[in-house]
Amino acid sequence: MAVKDxxxxxxxxxxxxKKNFMEVSLGYTFELAYQEAQRCLQCKVPTCISGCPVxxxxxxxxxxxxxxxxxxxxxxxxSYNYLPAICGRVCxxxxxxxxxxxxxxxxxxxxxxxxxxxxxxxxxQEGFDDERGKFSSSESIxxxxxxxxxxxxxxxSKKVAVVGSGPAGLTVASELGKLGVKVHVYEALHEFGGVxxxxxxxxxxxxxxxxxEVLQLETLGVELFKNIPVGYAxxxxxxxxxxDAVFVGxxxxxxxxxxxPGSELNGVYSANEFLTRVNLMKAYRFPEYDTPIKxxxxxxxxxxxxxxxxxxxxxxxxxxxxxxxxxxxEAEMPARxxxxxxxxxxxxEFLFLTNPVKYIGNESGKLIGVECIKMELGESDESGRxxxxxxxxxNFVVEADIAIEAIGTESNRFLLIQFPDLKxxxxxxxxxxxxxxxxxxxxxxxxxxxxxxxxxxLAMGAGKKAAEGIVxxxxx
Numbered sequence: 001m002a003v004k005d006x007x008x009x010x011x012x013x014x015x016x017x018k019k020n021f022m023e024v025s026l027g028y029t030f031e032l033a034y035q036e037a038q039r040c041l042q043c044k045v046p047t048c049i050s051g052c053p054v055x056x057x058x059x060x061x062x063x064x065x066x067x068x069x070x071x072x073x074x075x076x077x078x079s080y081n082y083l084p085a086i087c088g089r090v091c092x093x094x095x096x097x098x099x100x101x102x103x104x105x106x107x108x109x110x111x112x113x114x115x116x117x118x119x120x121x122x123x124x125q126e127g128f129d130d131e132r133g134k135f136s137s138s139e140s141i142x143x144x145x146x147x148x149x150x151x152x153x154x155x156x157s158k159k160v161a162v163v164g165s166g167p168a169g170l171t172v173a174s175e176l177g178k179l180g181v182k183v184h185v186y187e188a189l190h191e192f193g194g195v196x197x198x199x200x201x202x203x204x205x206x207x208x209x210x211x212x213e214v215l216q217l218e219t220l221g222v223e224l225f226k227n228i229p230v231g232y233a234x235x236x237x238x239x240x241x242x243x244d245a246v247f248v249g250x251x252x253x254x255x256x257x258x259x260x261p262g263s264e265l266n267g268v269y270s271a272n273e274f275l276t277r278v279n280l281m282k283a284y285r286f287p288e289y290d291t292p293i294k295x296x297x298x299x300x301x302x303x304x305x306x307x308x309x310x311x312x313x314x315x316x317x318x319x320x321x322x323x324x325x326x327x328x329x330e331a332e333m334p335a336r337x338x339x340x341x342x343x344x345x346x347x348x349e350f351l352f353l354t355n356p357v358k359y360i361g362n363e364s365g366k367l368i369g370v371e372c373i374k375m376e377l378g379e380s381d382e383s384g385r386x387x388x389x390x391x392x393x394x395n396f397v398v399e400a401d402i403a404i405e406a407i408g409t410e411s412n413r414f415l416l417i418q419f420p421d422l423k424x425x426x427x428x429x430x431x432x433x434x435x436x437x438x439x440x441x442x443x444x445x446x447x448x449x450x451x452x453x454x455x456x457x458l459a460m461g462a463g464k465k466a467a468e469g470i471v472x473x474x475x476x
Contacts, residue, residue, distance in 0.1 A: 166194025
């Protein structure tokens with residue numbers, strides 16, 4: 001059987017989009033979504049579902065697009081995933097649901113992410129996403145409650161605190177809210193969403209969409225409190241005394257640095273600081289918003305992940321000439337292929353098999369260049385990728401007034417050490433069981449604070465498991 005070609009998603013032209021922060025992907029129209037949905041084979045054994053960390057009924061929501069029943073399609077999505085408009089935009093479907101699609105064997109997989117985004121956006125435009133609090137699938141109810149429904153009423157008297165409003169925390173809040181648990185979400189920053197608002201640029205994920213999806217948690221009775229950093233404004237001991245359970249989903253937002261000479265120079269940023277200023281504090285709209293940011297004419301971004309691509313493409317939009325320096329080859333880059341493709345389309349330069357060894361400053365302490373060394377790949381390391389090895393006497397200098405290090409993050413240890421008896425591993429991440437329960441029985445955790453930096457959807461998957469763990473804890 002001949003398989004139709006995958007329907008491309010319309011995008012802004014590179015020459016236009018690199019000058020603004022408008023969303024790059026324009027999304028499917030109904031006609032395009034209908035054509036793409038028709039490609040789905042409706043497999044009897046849908047392998048795509050096994051590739052989804054939250055187990056969405058993918059063939060189910062797609063067939064409703066073909067039938068023209070978009071409200072039903074949305075209901076199916078919402079019963080598994082509380083943030084479909086977000087996940088449709090930023091999840092790495094190519095290595096998850098789409099990577100498991102059987103059409104990979106005979107062409108290109110279904111564009112599941114684009115279809116999910118289309119349905120969620122359509123629901124918002126038509127207004128029936130306001131009913132999202134009503135959508136609940138029997139699949140999303142923990143097994144313990146299916147056999148003992150009387151325990152559901154007992155949950156309505158329970159209180160749970162969620163620390164952090166990122167993907168994991170929001171998922172826990174939505175899952176427990178659907179069951180009638182009284183949930184309070186505490187966010188340290190002045191906007192809800194965690195990495196969704198401070199880490200991912202507007203051109204990939206418009207913040208109005210995040211705000212829309214987050215605030216509708218209130219339809220479930222969830223209460224959201226911002227500008228309250230737990231550990232400063234509230235001591236964890238107070239939460240343990242007041243709530244029946246506590247979920248910690250604060251992510252891994254402490255930046256790592258290479259620690260090379262010159263790191264103290266004016267002009268060396270972490271990607272976290274740079275992106276937080278640009279995204280959360282809207283520095284790209286200065287002076288309309290009062291957070292300035294110095295970008296300069298020449299920017300070097302160090303790293304090869306999605307954060308590096310976000311920093312590079314943001315700096316480009318702020319008027320800089322941008323070079324990405326990565327110590328391995330393009331094939332080893334962990335960033336999504338689409339992000340690398342977009343960066344190249346927009347004119348960003350890549351220096352592969354290259355690593356910084358020193359930042360060079362002038363007499364005023366300002367960065368003027370990055371000394372790099374050429375690399376070659378040796379044997380595979382613990383990550384499964386070939387280890388980069390410096391080539392002697394291959395040093396050269398790249399001119400730069402700004403350098404942005406995007407080489408990873410680690411846990412916020414200041415908060416964690418305030419939880420008595422909370423066990424962490426050697427990297428400072430919280431140790432949990434399969435349901436997110438920590439060494440303190442009433443404390444649960446999930447997302448990057450457990451796994452280290454990962455994806456939005458994996459954090460949401462951890463949130464679903466933790467919510468089930470909390471229900472078990474509260475009812476058993």
